[in-house]
Amino acid sequence: MQLKCKRLPQEDGHCGWYETLPVAPRSTPLNGTVRADWVVLGAGLAGLAAARRIAELQPNASIALVDARRVGFGAAGRNSGFMVDLPHDLSSHDYTGDQRRDHQQIRLNRGAIDYMRTIVQRHNIACDWREQGKFHGAVEAHGLRALEAFSKGLHALGEPHQELDALAMKAATGSDFYRAGLHAPGCVLVQPAALTRGLGQTLPENVQLFEDSPVHNIEVGKPHRLTTDAGQLEAPRLVLTNNAYAAQFGQFGLKGRILPVYTYGSLSRRLSDNEQKELGGNESWGLIPADPMGTTVRRIGDGRICIRNSFTYNPNLRTSARRLARVRAVHQRAFERRFPMLPEVDMEYTWGGALCVTRNGGTPFGELAPGVFSAVCQNGLGLTRGTISGKLIAEYALGFESELLNIMLEQPQPVANPPEPILGMGVRSTLAWKERQAGKEL
Template structure:
């Protein structure tokens, strides 16, 4: 099945349309084939070019580069994620390893931005874990204890302070962390495309259908042509399962989001003219909300088991209504028709929220499953999987490989039944904050 993404993502439509887009129009061979042209694949290509300047590197993507999950996420570069229950020393150690990876991810993105002078609306504004439900206070207090043990700057905020900061009195409490970054994901991934080295060939709208090893070569078949490569790196994240890569360890979820038009000066003044901010939910199925640099409101409040290849306009419109209600609950004074665009996107999950980073077999490597933290971790893992595939090592790889490994998933149909049941349960628990 061909991947079809809706064309309504504001992050992507903000950008100038690209020219000179190439697809696979004949059989090719290369030293390295990277499948997936998002943060991970583009970063892997950049690092491989540095390590092997005389070798041929091809990056392929089933759609336009950067216009999958990389250009469609909410633009959070996270330093911490909320994990309820990290209280024992063993669990705290696991969480520390997770945050070590997040820090490395922030550092590698910051380095790329500085080196290439990228304007991606970078804002070290931190982030809020917020809720309208006072019953969530215990979760935040436990999380605060974890952050204190790890020396992360943070503080718990109450309703009045939140109202002044966010421009809405919807939330009753929040935990603010200082280390997170907000950015424009479309601008960042476009910069990664524009700065690809000369020995990297980018082929788009070219979907890999099947692949197989043949002695020391890997034969990759597309719709009309094939690529024969010496080594392959899979960086398709939410589509790893459809390519048969670590399929018993990852599964895709489809998310939908909407963004408003820019608020008028009068509308912006009516909500207190807040600075740019980002809110993440305390409970998994609550809403992610952003006030952007250009005074737009983004909301993401759905996650479901759905075909990762396509969401119809009718289905998307239905989910957009949920986002319209979410905005109205938070900003009742704003106009009803304020949403300008809605879109879907795919994330990859593992059972225990760990990432995939490994050699699958000789000359076959994979990095993915960022569980919603793909900007920093995806960029980091792309660079490091290129180093690993080149039979080299790094301090970063040592840190990555010390993490808890992904755990095995049950087969279908039990997996989908279990995931759907869990999502329904979490949706019910988060119903006040959707």
């Protein structure tokens, strides 16, 4: 079976996390034919975890990990850096909710954080790893209701958290924008591009990393053959970790089940010492909005502020300069509403990135065809879900058993999407409606 890739990852604006890192050493693109025991396609969080885990469990196996771009350049390095332990959307709103499902999600997320912590500590990866939890902030009436429901859900689950009033939110963030908030301690904050690059630079010796090597073609067979600009990879086992791009190969039933949705980030210029004093609050914090369509904000230790909001449906997996300019203006306004004491601070970088979501939150985890395994689609929470699905797909493919793997295998498979153009019309109008509802939470 020959599968041609329709669209490859491209530049979607300048990602501040990546651009503020030191210049990376030269990459090693694939050249000629390389035969390996395993090929892992996509060096984001899932691919890096899958390749590492296979190498740990099979120290004598050879693993080729291939990416179209540099490690850290894709969504894995473009996100807001929240390694969340708690699902955003709790089923346990009240004491009758589905607590088992929530507990399972939390086990998976914490499994990812534990695995990542071990790697970061063992290799001393400088990624501004901060175990400081996250704030949830609300400003509109519906945001306050969502916050209350979230807090009830956490009580029902026995998860520690602290409810905060407007004054406490101001003390922590320096902003008097939020009418109420909540602090949940289990989230870890990272510099995502630094983390991802660090993971790529500390892979076990039996993993060969090929960057700047877009895969144009996959021949599924014995062995599988992947073709890049200047070479070919051959291996009996292939692990797909190319997230939203997996559907671009048009097979394995992924195209009709996963949805490529873009979201956008901006990083401000560095605040001066006086501006930091004027702002007040903690020197580093992360806040997610009570309304999922609202604005995520992070203050970073180096004195910059990161803003994330806006979702768009991008089936062609690219965004435009016009869209980025529009989003940048939205980010600037969100910044000004929260930080009126910093009128001179502009966004220095603005970028977009592809999330992969499914309509029912399901995930196409498992063996899609003989010797072809999938750990794609993290439903927007790739730092934890990508890491754990990559680790667990390796264990699954090698026949290992574990409690976390059983939980992963219990997760629902994605449901089918309606055909285009109904799908596009539905997703676009839902996003636009929800964004309007978000009001000042944006």
